[in-house]
Amino acid sequence: MVAVVTGGNRGIGLEICRQLASSGVTVVLTARDAERGAEAASTLGLPNVVFHQLDVGDPSSAARLAGFIEEKFGRLDILVNNAAITGTTSNVDDPEAFRQELAGMDLMQRIEAINKHNTEPYEQAQKCLRTNYHGTKAVTKALLPLLQSSSHGRIVNLSSSYGLLRFFSGDELKEELSSIDGLSEQRLDELSELFLKDFKDGQLEAREGGPMKEGSSRTRRPRRSRTPIPGSLRRSTRRCASTVCILATSRRT
Secondary structure, three states: OEEEEOOOOOHHHHHHHHHHHHOOOEEEEEEOOHHHHHHHHHHHOOOOEEEEEOOOOOHHHHHHHHHHHHHHOOOOOEEEEOOOOOOOEEOOOOHHHHHHHHHOOOHHHHHHHHHHOEEOOHHHHHHHHHHHHHHHHHHHHHHHHHHHOOOOOEEEEOOOHHHOHHHOOOHHHHHHHHOOOOOOHHHHHHHHHHHHHHHHHOOOOOOOOOOOOOOHHHHOOOOOOOOOOOHHHHHHHHHHHHHHHHHHHOOOO
16 A cells, blocks of 8 residues: 655654554655655655655645656555644743643643643734645645545545534534535635634634634644653654554455
8 A cells, every 4th residue: 555644754744654654555754844854754764665745835746746656656545634734823931841731731721721822823824724724635636536546545634623613613603514415615715714804804703603713723733842752742642643544544344
């Protein structure tokens, strides 16, 4: 099998690459930064891991990746959409101490603590949606024909607990987003633009049923840090990656 992992140069993405490759899957590790991505692939030391540059926010980059995979492998069996950015900027003075503080909190306490230390500029919200939503969609579309050439074709999308519908305001919006059969790509595009408009106009809390109630942090992935990772978080990373690998490689029943 052949797999692509976006954002594979560190964290959960790197661990997914390691576990997939260790199970015999040929892995295309991708990253926006070519130097860091190549270094990450080399660090794994596995012969069935190759690196290819990918900027999720650039459709032409996704097209180049698709061309590379088609020429080298002729198909794609697994796509793991892991790459993402935050929709906030952090003003935490000591990231490691703050990480340790968060470790002893439940989910809602973590959200409250993180929000106190974050700012949410409009430009970052734009960039977040351009990467996490539109970029992921563009990569998926570029690679979909190759996935359809496989008898196993599988897509696994990683997200964050911040994206749970219980954090959205308005029952009408929750119902619409829960309707798999009735929700269209066009409508999702409209909602993303509505979110940005309300964000810019300061109407997120005022609009009942608006896309988000408390700002763009609800659209983001957990903030990545280069500080040392405690053992408990390493174990959590391995468990998360293991779940992804099971979903990616298990046969349909």
